[in-house]
Amino acid sequence: MLKKKTSLRRHHLWRWLVGIIVIIAVALFAAGSYFFSVAMVPSHKSFINNSNRISRSDPLYSQKMWFKKAPKQQWTMESASGGYRLVADYLPAAKKTTKNVIILHGFMGKKEKMGEYAAMFHQLGYNVLMPDARAHGQSQGKYIGYGWPERYDVRKWSEKLIAKNGQNSQIVIFGVSMGGATTMMTSGIQLPHQVKAFVEDCGYDSLNAELNYEAGNLYNIPRVIRAPLIGSLSVINRVKNGFYTHEASSTEMLAHNHRPMLFIHGSKDTFVPTKMVYQNYAATKGPKKLWIVKGAKHAASYEKEPQEYPRQVARFLNQYVK
Numbered sequence: 001m002l003k004k005k006t007s008l009r010r011h012h013l014w015r016w017l018v019g020i021i022v023i024i025a026v027a028l029f030a031a032g033s034y035f036f037s038v039a040m041v042p043s044h045k046s047f048i049n050n051s052n053r054i055s056r057s058d059p060l061y062s063q064k065m066w067f068k069k070a071p072k073q074q075w076t077m078e079s080a081s082g083g084y085r086l087v088a089d090y091l092p093a094a095k096k097t098t099k100n101v102i103i104l105h106g107f108m109g110k111k112e113k114m115g116e117y118a119a120m121f122h123q124l125g126y127n128v129l130m131p132d133a134r135a136h137g138q139s140q141g142k143y144i145g146y147g148w149p150e151r152y153d154v155r156k157w158s159e160k161l162i163a164k165n166g167q168n169s170q171i172v173i174f175g176v177s178m179g180g181a182t183t184m185m186t187s188g189i190q191l192p193h194q195v196k197a198f199v200e201d202c203g204y205d206s207l208n209a210e211l212n213y214e215a216g217n218l219y220n221i222p223r224v225i226r227a228p229l230i231g232s233l234s235v236i237n238r239v240k241n242g243f244y245t246h247e248a249s250s251t252e253m254l255a256h257n258h259r260p261m262l263f264i265h266g267s268k269d270t271f272v273p274t275k276m277v278y279q280n281y282a283a284t285k286g287p288k289k290l291w292i293v294k295g296a297k298h299a300a301s302y303e304k305e306p307q308e309y310p311r312q313v314a315r316f317l318n319q320y321v322k
Contacts, residue, residue, distance in 0.1 A: 033232075033236060035215075035229065035233050036233050036236045036237060036240070039144070039211065039233065040143045040144050040237060040240070040241055041142075041143060041144070042108065042135040042136065042141070042143075042144060052112070054068070058303070059303050059306045060116040060302060060303055060306055062119075063115065063116040063119035063120065064115045064116050064119070066115075066119045067112075067115030067116070067118050067119050068115060070091055070118075070119075070122075071091075072089040072090065072091055073089070073090040073091075073092075074087060074088070074089065074090075075087070075088045075089075075090050075129070075160065076088070077156060077157070077160055079134055079139075079140075079141070079149075079153050079156075080149070080152030080153050080155070080156050081149055081152065081242070082134070082141065082142075082149070084134050084139065084140035084141045085139065085140045086131060086132065086134060086139045086140070086153060086157075087131070087132050087137065087138035087139050088111065088129055088130055088131035088132065088157065089111050089118075089128075089129075089130045090127070090128070090129050090130075091118060091122055091127070091128040091130075092127050093122065093125055093126055093127045093128075094122070094125075095125065097125055097126065097127060098165070098166070098168050098169055098170050099124075099125055099126045099127065099170050099172075099321055100126060100127045100128075100129065100161050100165060100169055100170065100171045100172070101121045101126045101127070101128055101129070101171070101172045101173075101174055102129045102130075102131065102154060102157055102158060102161070102171065102172070102173050102174065103117050103118060103121070103128060103129070103130045103174050103175070103179070104131070104133070104150075104154065104173070104174065104175030104176070104178075104179030104180075104182050104183060105130075105132070105133065105136070105137075105175075105176065105177075105178075105179050106175075106176050106177030106178045106179050106180075106299060107144070107146075107177060107178040108136065108144075109136065109137075109177075109178075109179075110132050110136055110137030110138075111130040111131065111132050111137055112137070114130055114176070114179075116302060117174065117176070117302070118130055120302070120309070120310050120313070121172075121174070123310070124310065124313070124314055124317075126172070127161075127165065129157060129161055131153070131154075131157055133145075133150050133153070133178075133179075133182070134149070134150060134153060142240075142241075143237075143240060143241040145241065145243075145248075146178060146181065146182075146207045146210075146248050147178060147179075147181040147182030147183075147184075147185040147186075147203075147207075147248060147250075148185060148207070148243050148247060148248035149241075149242065149243070150182050150185075150186075151182060151185040151186040151188075151189055151253075152189070154173060154182060154183075154186045155186065155189060155191055155192075158171050158173070158191065158192055158194070158195055159192060161194075162192055162194050167194070169194045170194060170196050170321045170322070171192070171194050171195045171196060172195075172196060172197050172198070172199065172317060172321060173186055173187075173195060173197075173198050173199075174198070174199040174200075174201075175199075175200055175201065175203065176201040176202060176203075176299050177201070177202050177203065177271075177272065177298065177299050178203070178204075179201075179203070180200035180201050180202055180203025180204075181200075181203035181204050181207075181248075181250050182203075183198050183199070183200040183203065184198070184200050184203055184250035184253060184254050184257075184261075184280060184284075185248065185249075185250055185253045186198075186253075187253060187254060187256075187257035187259060187261065187284070188252070188253025188254060188255070188256035188257050189253070189256075195259065196259065196260070196320050196321050197259060197260040197261065197262075197316075197317055197320045197321060198257075198259060198260070198261040198262070199261070199262045199264070199313055199316070199317070200261065200262070200263055200264070200280070201264040201265070201299065201301060201302075202264065202265050202266060202269055202271075202272050202277070202298055202299055202301070203250055203272065203276075203280065204250065204272045204276055205249070205250050205251050205276040205277075205279040205280050205283075206246070206248065206249040206250060206251060206252075207245045207246075207248035207249070208230060208234075208245050208246045208248075208249075209276065210272065210276075211230050211233070211245060212226050212227075212230060213273060214271075215229065215230070217270070217271075230245060233245065234246065250280055250283075251279050251280060251283040252283075254280060254283035254284040254285075255283050255284075255285065256285075257284050257285055257286055258285050258286045259286045259287075260286050260287040260288065260316070260319070260320050261284050261286060261287075261288050262288070262289050262291070262312070262313065262316040262317075263277050263280060263281050263288065263289070263290045263291070264291050264293065264301050264309075264312070265277035265290075265291075265292055265293070265296075265301070266292075266293050266295070266296025266297050266298060266299075266300060266301050266304065267292050267293060267294050267295060267296060268295055268296060268297050269296070269297060269298045270297070270298065271297075271298035271299075272298060274292065277290065277292070278290075287319075287320075289316055291312050293305055293309075
């Protein structure tokens with residue numbers, strides 16, 4: 001009788017434990033699905049300012065207005081995977097040149113939001129190509145890739161530039177925020193020899209690290225819950241978006257890069273914390289320079305230093321792009 005009661009208790013305990021595990025698994029899946037929609041599905045994000053208004057008090061007002069009025073060509077191509085139609089604006093340099101730049105925008109941005117950088121590079125004598133990343137702007141796509149699938153799209157854009165502008169083309173890849181991470185991730189894959197250098201501004205060191213940081217920064221999720229939550233999101237992302245979130249690492253890709261790279265980051269960045277740039281800078285194997293812009297917030301280094309920013313970029317690139 002005693003054995004029967006003990007066995008019954010164990011049976012109830014196992015049922016209770018299994019029930020708890022099932023509840024936790026369902027809760028994690030539900031939470032992971034919610035955060036997948038927040039992080040990976042393109043839509044309005046309350047924490048992103050996508051206003052198109054240009055204020056006269058903006059230190060970069062003239063650059064933004066120049067871009068708004070500048071004549072542009074529209075280029076299109078198919079994405080490297082997924083069969084999406086991708087769209088870019090092309091602004092030829094004022095004088096014929098072999099110098100080209102591909103400018104990559106940030107999370108939930110679009111090519112039109114990068115007008116000040118287009119103006120800067122145009123002033124430096126470059127042909128400018130500005131793609132909308134997949135699932136952004138005019139480009140097709142279901143999910144945001146944070147630079148991981150997009151790195152192969154960037155390679156295809158560079159090949160298109162070479163096909164259009166000639167084998168003697170020299171290409172710089174430049175990006176801000178998610179575009180900066182995309183730049184770093186692109187640096188680690190096989191690229192045409194015409195790609196000469198990179199400039200990244202405030203890109204994250206890895207997608208997992210950024211997701212973990214924002215889970216605390218934006219949602220105040222306790223650290224102990226973040227790992228299983230991101231794990232759940234990662235599995236959903238693998239099924240729907242083709243990769244686990246831990247794969248999307250700037251530092252791991254930089255370890256394969258031997259080309260020159262300029263790293264820029266604001267000292268007051270609280271969206272992609274400034275400490276991440278030191279990991280990125282240490283990881284790359286090529287010639288490099290780090291510029292921390294004192295007092296600059298996220299993606300605001302050019303605005304903070306409108307005179308010095310083009311000087312720093314030009315001084316670095318002039319060593320490698322003639």
